[in-house]
Amino acid sequence: MSDHTTLIARLQEIVAEELAAVRGVLGILARESAALLARDVGLLPGISNSKADAVAHAAGLARQRQALLQANPDLGQAGIGSALAQLRALALECRDQNEANGLLIRGQRRRIESALRILQGGQPGVDTYGRNGAATQPRRSSRGPLAAW
Numbered sequence: 001m002s003d004h005t006t007l008i009a010r011l012q013e014i015v016a017e018e019l020a021a022v023r024g025v026l027g028i029l030a031r032e033s034a035a036l037l038a039r040d041v042g043l044l045p046g047i048s049n050s051k052a053d054a055v056a057h058a059a060g061l062a063r064q065r066q067a068l069l070q071a072n073p074d075l076g077q078a079g080i081g082s083a084l085a086q087l088r089a090l091a092l093e094c095r096d097q098n099e100a101n102g103l104l105i106r107g108q109r110r111r112i113e114s115a116l117r118i119l120q121g122g123q124p125g126v127d128t129y130g131r132n133g134a135a136t137q138p139r140r141s142s143r144g145p146l147a148a149w
Contacts, residue, residue, distance in 0.1 A: 007068065008078045014065045015083045021058035022090040028054055029097040036104040 028051045035043040069075060077084065 004074075007072055007075060011065065011068055011075060011078055012080060012083075014061055014068065015080045015087070018058060018061040018065060019083060019086060019090070021054065021061055022087060022094065025051065025054045025058055026090060026094050026097065029094060029101060032101050033097065033104065036101060036108070039108070 028047060032044070032047045032051065035041075035047055
């Protein structure tokens with residue numbers, strides 16, 4: 001087997017591993033979404049750790065692929081054009097799912113913050129903004145609804 005053929009085989013192997021890794025990230029993002037929708041906070045730390053590990057693994061494979069292609073520009077796409085298109089599509093799916101999960105997290109956070117404001121004697125859903133555009137803390141009554149407890 002020639003060096004060129006060996007390099008092509010290695011490139012194809014890396015891309016196949018990268019596809020599997022990105023599919024794994026997408027699966028973890030789906031599990032994260034399900035846990036967020038079910039409000040199962042017990043699952044989230046493990047999922048978050050798995051996601052970080054899977055993303056790091058996929059990024060490492062991408063760096064290997066890029067280094068191999070930079071060191072051997074004559075390889076071109078060496079028959080991996082279709083796989084690269086799949087990688088791009090999967091990466092977009094991952095980005096979209098991650099953004100959707102972020103929206104779920106922000107929505108749940110707003111609901112919790114609103115509930116806390118009510119418990120502390122504030123008004124639900126009332127945000128005040130300062131000169132710099134940042135939300136300010138509403139003034140709390142010294143005798144909120146829980147003060148009598």
